[in-house]
Amino acid sequence: MRVFLRYLHRERILVTDLVRSVLRGRSYRQASIPRAIRWEDVKRLLASIDRRSDLGKRDYAILVLLASYGLRAREIAALCLDDFNWKHAQVSIPMRKGGHSTRYPLSATAGEAVIEYLQVRRIDVVHRQAFLTVKSPYTPMQHATVSSMVGIRLRAAGIQVSRAGSHTLRHACVQHLVEANVPFKVIGDYVGHRNPASTLVYGKVALHKLRELVIATAEDVL
Structure with a gap:
C-alpha cells in the first residue's frame, strides 16, 4: 500500500503524499526461529554426497566443516592450507566475524574428509586457500559460492528449508549442541557469536528444555 501511494503521488494522481498515513508493519527482535534442520537431516545430507x-x-x-564447527561461508572461503595443523590435529579460523580467531581440535571425521579432498586438490596453483573451484582457472571459492553449493546440495537431498544455504548447517550445529545440554556461553564461544543474544535465540527450539518446563510443577520451575 505504501509503495502504491508513493507511486500515485509521484505521478501526481494524488496531490498529497499519503505514505505516512499507512503504518509500517511492526517487527520484533528475535521474533523468528533459526532455520535449522534436524541432525538426522545433516547425516542424510552428508550421506547423499558422491x-x-x-x-x-x-x-x-x-x-x-560447516556442520561440525558451525562455520560461516566466509570462514570456509578464507581457510588456507596453513590453517590446518596436522601434527597437533587442529584447525585455526583466523578471520571470524567478531574480529577474533578460534582454534578447534580437528576431529577424525573432519580431518579425513579434508585429507581426502587435498589428495585431489590442484597443486599447480599459487593460491593457498584450501577450497578451489573444480574447473579452470581453479580459483579460490568465494563465500557466495560456498553458500550456494550448500543450498543446491540440500535441495538435491530432498531436505526442505527456507533460504537454504551455509547458515542452515551453522544453525543445525548450534541446535545440536543445545539439545546436548551444552551451556549457551560455551556454544556462543564455540561458534564465534559476538552477542550472547545470538545464542539465546536457540532456546526457542530447545524442545527438550521447553518440555521440562511444561511437565514440571510451578514450584519446581520457580
Missing part, C-alpha cells in the same frame, strides 16, 4: 568425484570430495569436506 565422494568418488573431485567435486564430491570437496563439497563433502566443506559440509563436514
